[in-house]
Amino acid sequence: MKLKTLLVSMMASVTLVAGAAQAAELSIVSGDTGNGLAFLRSQLDRFEAETGHTVTVVPMPSSTTDQFGQYRLWLAAGNTDIDVYQTDVIWAPQLADQFLDLTEAAADVVDQHFPSIIESQTVDGKLVALPAFTDAPALYYRKDLLEKYGKEVPTTWSELEATAKEIMDAERAAGNSEMWGFVFQGNAYEGLTCDALEWVVSNGGGQIVEPDGTISINNEQAAAAIDRAAGWVGTIAPEGVLGYMEEESRGVWQLGNAVFHRNWPYAYSLGNGDDSAVKGLFDVAPLPMGDGEGARSAATLGGWNVAVSKYSQDPEAAIELAKFLASADVQKERALSQSNLPTIEALYDDADIAAAQPIIPNWKEIFQNAVPRPSAPTKTDYNEVSSLFWSAVHDTLSGNGSAAENLEILEADLQDLKGDAW
Amino acid sequence: MATDAMAPITSASTPKIKSELLQQRVRAARWFLVPMLIALAIVAGWPLMRSIWFSFTDATLNDLYGAEWVGFGNYLRWQVLESGTVRYRGVLADPDWWNAVWNTVRFAFWSVLWETVLGMIVALVLNAEFRGRGIVRAAILIPWAIPTIVSARMWGWMLNDQFGIINDLGMKLGLLAAPVAWTASADTAMTAVLIVDIWKTTPFMALLILAGLQMIPKDIYEAAEIDGVHPVKQFFKITLPLVRPALMVAIIFRVLDALRIFDLIYVLTPNSRSTKTMSVLAQENLFQFNNFAEGSTQSTLLFLLIAIFTILYIWLGKVNFEGGDR
Numbered sequence: 001m002k003l004k005t006l007l008v009s010m011m012a013s014v015t016l017v018a019g020a021a022q023a024a025e026l027s028i029v030s031g032d033t034g035n036g037l038a039f040l041r042s043q044l045d046r047f048e049a050e051t052g053h054t055v056t057v058v059p060m061p062s063s064t065t066d067q068f069g070q071y072r073l074w075l076a077a078g079n080t081d082i083d084v085y086q087t088d089v090i091w092a093p094q095l096a097d098q099f100l101d102l103t104e105a106a107a108d109v110v111d112q113h114f115p116s117i118i119e120s121q122t123v124d125g126k127l128v129a130l131p132a133f134t135d136a137p138a139l140y141y142r143k144d145l146l147e148k149y150g151k152e153v154p155t156t157w158s159e160l161e162a163t164a165k166e167i168m169d170a171e172r173a174a175g176n177s178e179m180w181g182f183v184f185q186g187n188a189y190e191g192l193t194c195d196a197l198e199w200v201v202s203n204g205g206g207q208i209v210e211p212d213g214t215i216s217i218n219n220e221q222a223a224a225a226i227d228r229a230a231g232w233v234g235t236i237a238p239e240g241v242l243g244y245m246e247e248e249s250r251g252v253w254q255l256g257n258a259v260f261h262r263n264w265p266y267a268y269s270l271g272n273g274d275d276s277a278v279k280g281l282f283d284v285a286p287l288p289m290g291d292g293e294g295a296r297s298a299a300t301l302g303g304w305n306v307a308v309s310k311y312s313q314d315p316e317a318a319i320e321l322a323k324f325l326a327s328a329d330v331q332k333e334r335a336l337s338q339s340n341l342p343t344i345e346a347l348y349d350d351a352d353i354a355a356a357q358p359i360i361p362n363w364k365e366i367f368q369n370a371v372p373r374p375s376a377p378t379k380t381d382y383n384e385v386s387s388l389f390w391s392a393v394h395d396t397l398s399g400n401g402s403a404a405e406n407l408e409i410l411e412a413d414l415q416d417l418k419g420d421a422w
Numbered sequence: 423m424a425t426d427a428m429a430p431i432t433s434a435s436t437p438k439i440k441s442e443l444l445q446q447r448v449r450a451a452r453w454f455l456v457p458m459l460i461a462l463a464i465v466a467g468w469p470l471m472r473s474i475w476f477s478f479t480d481a482t483l484n485d486l487y488g489a490e491w492v493g494f495g496n497y498l499r500w501q502v503l504e505s506g507t508v509r510y511r512g513v514l515a516d517p518d519w520w521n522a523v524w525n526t527v528r529f530a531f532w533s534v535l536w537e538t539v540l541g542m543i544v545a546l547v548l549n550a551e552f553r554g555r556g557i558v559r560a561a562i563l564i565p566w567a568i569p570t571i572v573s574a575r576m577w578g579w580m581l582n583d584q585f586g587i588i589n590d591l592g593m594k595l596g597l598l599a600a601p602v603a604w605t606a607s608a609d610t611a612m613t614a615v616l617i618v619d620i621w622k623t624t625p626f627m628a629l630l631i632l633a634g635l636q637m638i639p640k641d642i643y644e645a646a647e648i649d650g651v652h653p654v655k656q657f658f659k660i661t662l663p664l665v666r667p668a669l670m671v672a673i674i675f676r677v678l679d680a681l682r683i684f685d686l687i688y689v690l691t692p693n694s695r696s697t698k699t700m701s702v703l704a705q706e707n708l709f710q711f712n713n714f715a716e717g718s719t720q721s722t723l724l725f726l727l728i729a730i731f732t733i734l735y736i737w738l739g740k741v742n743f744e745g746g747d748r
Contacts, residue, residue: 065692069709076483094712097484178584187606188693240583243606243691252584380484384711391695398608 023052024317028084028306031060031067033247034270039338047324053317062247064088064190068383071095078311083318084325087129089120089303090190090375090382096123099307103127105319112328112344120372121305128307130326133340135302136363136370137194138284140253140261140271145171155297157202157228157288160260164236167259176257181236183249184262188394191245193373193386194300195262196393199225201298201371203290208389209374209414213422217389218411221292226403228290230396242398254278262287264302268359269339284359286366301370303343335360341367378422388413470725476718483714496719513719521695522703522720523727529612529699530680533619537676538669540620541627546661548628549635559632566625574689577618581605608696615687615697622686623679627672634668635661670739674732681728700724 030040037059044055058081060067071085075098087095103110106127110118113131121129139160141153145167154160164181171179185191201207205222209215233241241249246263253261254270256277261267272279286297306322308315324330331342335353341363347353353360375382392410396403477496481489498512513519548559565573580587581604592598604614638661646656684701691697698706700720708717 063692065710069705072483073709076486238583238601238603240601240603240606243583243603248582248584257584380482380712384713387693387706387711391693394693395695400608 023054024314026053026055026083026314026318026321027058027081028055028086028321029058029060029067029071029082030086031062031064032086033062034266034338036266036338039334043325043330043333047321051317051320053321055321058082063245068094075309075311079309080311080313082309083312083314084321085129085307085309086132087305087307088190089117089135089301089305090373090386092121092128092305093123093375093379094382095307096126096128098310099128100310100312100315100319101126101128102130102308102319102322106130106323106326109323109326112346114343114345117303117343120301120376129305130307130322131303131305131343132325133304133331133334133338134343134367135264135304135341136299136366137198137262137264137287137302138299138363138366139287140263140267140282140284142259142278142281143283144281145259153283153285154260154288156295157199157290160288161228161232161236164259168236171259178255178257180238180252180258182232182260182262183237183241183244183252183258185244185246185249186233186237186241186394186397187243187245187248188390189245190386190390192390192393194302196226196229196389197300197371197373198262198287198298199229199290202287202295203228204292204294204296205290207371207374209377209385209422211374211377213377213418215411215414215418217414218407220404221290221294223403223407224292225290226393226396226407229393230399230403233397233399242394256281265339265341265359265363269337269357284362284366286369297366297369298371299366299369301372303341381417381422384417385414388417473718473721473725476715477722479715481714481718482712483709484712486714489715492715496715497723513716513723518698518703519700519720519723522698522700525612525697526681526683526699526701529615529619529683529697530677532616533623533680534673534676536616536620537624537627538673540624541631541672542669544624544628545631545635548632562628563625565622566629568622570622570685571689573622574618574686577614577621578605578690581614605691605694608694611691611694611697615690618690619680619683619686623676627676630672630675631665631669634665634672637668638664674735674739677735678728678732681731682724700727 028040028044030037032040037057040057044057048054060070068088068091071087071091072095074082075095085099103126109130110127114134117131117134118127121127121131139154145151146153146163149163149167149170151163151167152159154163160182168179168181184195186195197208199205200217200222203221203225205219205225206216208217233239238252244252246267249258249261250263250267250270252258253263253267254276268284270276271282287299289295289297306325308318308322312318326343328342328344328347331340331344332347332350332353334340335342335347335350336356339357339359341360342348342353348361348364373382374385378385388410392406395401396406400406476489478491478493479489480492480495494512496512498510498514500508500510502508544562548555548562568576579585581589583589583601583603583606586601586604588604589598589601593601602610604610642660642664643656646660651659682701683699684705687697687699687702688705692702701724704717704720704724706717707713707720711717
C-alpha cells in the first residue's frame with residue numbers, strides 16, 4: 001500500500017515536471033537606450049500573460065560595439081543562458097552560423113515586411129533574424145529658433161553650416177553661452193561609421209566598399225565630405241563631439257543647447273517627453289546633401305532584429321518569442337510609444353500611428369534615401385572594415401592628418417584586409 | 423596551518439635528522455596544497471596554454487575547433503615581392519601593436535610612479551598618530567573598493583565636456599578658459615586615464631606601504647632624534663631603506679596590474695588610438711574582429727612581456743617574497 005502511494009506520487013510529480021516544461025523560462029538580451037527597456041518589459045509582460053512562459057531581460061551596454069563583442073563570445077562558447085538576441089542590422093553575416101534558421105517558422109509573416117530588410121537578414125538562403133524595427137536617422141532642427149531668425153530648413157551641408165553658425169552666434173550674444181550649432185555622434189565607434197557614411201554618400205563619394213566588393217573610399221568627393229565635417233568640430237559643434245555617442249548628443253540637444261542634431265527616430269518621442277526642454281519646439285527633415293557630383297540626401301540604414309540562439313534549450317518557445325517581438329502588434333506599440341519605424345509596410349498607413357506619431361508616415365521619405373553599410377560585401381570582416389573607417393574619420397576630425405591622407409592609408413589597409421576576395 | 427608546518431623546513435638551521443612527525447607534517451602540507459594547485463591549473467594554466475596554442479593557428483571565433491596550425495605566421499611572416507622587396511606581416515610587424523605596447527609602457531610608468539609617490543605621502547600621514555585615524559584610514563580606501571567599471575563610468579561623466587563637474591569647477595575657478603573634452607581629445611585622453619587610475623589605486627599603494635611603515639621599530643627614530651638627525655634625513659636614511667622590501671613588493675603588484683590594464687580604458691576611451699593598450703587591442707581582435715588567432719598572439723606576447731619583466735625585477739631588485747631578511 002505504502003509503495004503504491006509512493007509510485008502514484010512519483011507519477012504525479014513526473015507529470016508536473018512535464019507540464020512545467022511547456023511553460024519555458026526564456027532570456028533575452030537588450031541594449032536598448034532611453035526608455036526602451038521599460039517598453040520591452042511591458043511587451044514581455046503581455047507575452048508572459050498570453051503564453052505562460054517567463055522571460056528575463058538581460059540588460060546590455062548601449063554601445064553596439066560592446067554588445068557585439070559580448071554576444072560573439074557567448075555564442076562561440078555555446079552559451080545556453082540566452083535564448084533570444086536582439087541583433088543590429090549589420091550582424092547577420094557575421095553571426096549567421098550561431099542562429100537558428102527562421103525561414104520555416106516565419107513563412108507566414110515574412111511577406112508583410114519590407115523585402116529589402118528581410119534580404120539583409122538572409123545569409124546564404126538562411127533567415128537569420130526577424131526584423132523588429134528599422135531605423136534611419138534624420139536631421140532634427142529647432143523650428144522656434146529657425147523661425148526667430150527667419151531661416152529655412154537646410155537642404156545642403158553648406159546651408160546647415162551657415163545657419164548653425166549664425167543662430168549659434170546670435171544666441172550666444174544673447175546670453176545663452178552653452179548654445180551649439182550642430183551635434184552628432186563623433187566618438188570612434190560604429191556610430192561614427194554611420195554618420196560618416198552619410199557625409200560621404202551625400203557628397204557622391206560612394207559607399208566605402210561597393211556592393212560588388214570594390215574599395216571605393218579613396219576619392220576626392222569622400223575626402224571633401226570628411227574634411228568639411230572636420231571643420232565643424234570646435235566651430236559649430238563642441239570639441240567634445242569627438243567623444244559623443246547617441247545619448248551624449250541627445251543630452252546636449254534635449255537640454256535645448258543645439259540648433260541641429262543628427263539622430264535616430266528614438267530621439268523624437270524622448271524629445272517630446274515631459275522632461276524635455278525642447279518639447280514641441282522641434283521637427284525633423286531628411287539629412288542635408290553635399291555639393292559634389294551625384295550628391296543626394298543619405299541616411300544610414302539601421303534597425304534591430306530578433307534572432308534565436310541555436311544553443312537555446314527551448315527553441316520552440318524562443319522562436320515564439322522572436323515572432324511575437326516582430327509581430328505587427330508589437331511593432332505598432334513600438335511605433336506608438338517609442339517612435340521606432342515599423343518594418344511592416346501596412347503599418348505606415350495605420351490611422352492610429354499617423355495620429356500619435358505624425359512623423360512616421362513622413363519617415364517613409366527618409367527611409368527611401370537609406371544606404372546600407374557595407375556589411376554584406378565584406379562578410380565576416382565587416383567589423384574590422386568599419387573600425388578602420390571610423391578610425392580614419394576620427395583621426396581627420398581630431399585634426400590628425402587631412403582626409404585625403406587618411407583615406408589613402410585606409411584604402412591600403414582595406415586592400416590588405418581584403419586580400420584576393422572578401 | 424600549512425604555512426606553519428612548512429616554516430621549520432625552509433629555515434636553514436633545521437637539524438639534519440628529520441623527525442617522523444616533521445615528515446608527516448610535510449606530507450600533510452603537500453596534500454593541503456593539492457586543491458589549490460588543481461584549481462590554478464584549471465582556471466589559469468589551461469586557458470593560458472590554450473591561448474598560446476591558438477596563437478599558432480588560424481582560429482576564428484566562428485570556427486574554434488577547426489583551427490589549423492600555422493606556426494609563427496601570426497607573429498611574423500614575410501613574402502618576397504617580384505621586385506625583391508620583402509614585405510613583413512604579422513603582429514610583430516604591425517604598427518598598431520607597437521603603438522599599444524608604447525601606450526601600455528607609458529601608462530604603467532607614469533601611473534606607478536605617481537601612485538608610489540602619493541601613496542608614500544598618504545602612508546606617512548596615516549602612520550602619524552592623530553584623532554580619528556581609524557576613520558581616515560577606512561575612508562581613504564573607498565576609491566579602491568569601488569569596482570573599476572563603476573568608477574570609470576563615474577569619471578566619464580565627471581570629465582564630460584558639457585555636463586561634467588571637472589570642467590564646471592575649472593571654469594568657475596578660472597583654471598580653464600574653455601571646457602576641455604578630456605576623454606575625446608587625443609592630447610588629453612591619456613592624462614584622463616592616468617588621473618582616474620591614480621585616484622583609484624593610490625589607496626592600495628598607501629595601504630601596502632603603511633603596513634611596511636608599521637614594522638619599523640619606534641626606538642630607531644628616538645635614537646635618531648637624540649642624535650639630532652634632521653627629519654628629512656631620517657626619512658631617506660631610516661624610513662626608506664627599512665620600508666624598501668614592502669615598497670618593492672607593492673610596486674611589482676602595481677606594475678603587473680598596470681601592464682595588463684583593460685577595464686578602465688575599455689570604459690573610458692575604448693577606441694582612442696592614444697590610449698589603446700595591449701589588452702584592449704587583444705580584446706578587439708579576439709572578439710570584435712574576425713582575428714581570434716591574432717588576438718591570441720597579442721595575449722601571448724603580453725604574457726611573455728609580463729613574465730620577463732617580473733623575472734628581471736625579482737632578479738635585479740632582489741625582492742624577497744618570503745619576508746624575514748631585511
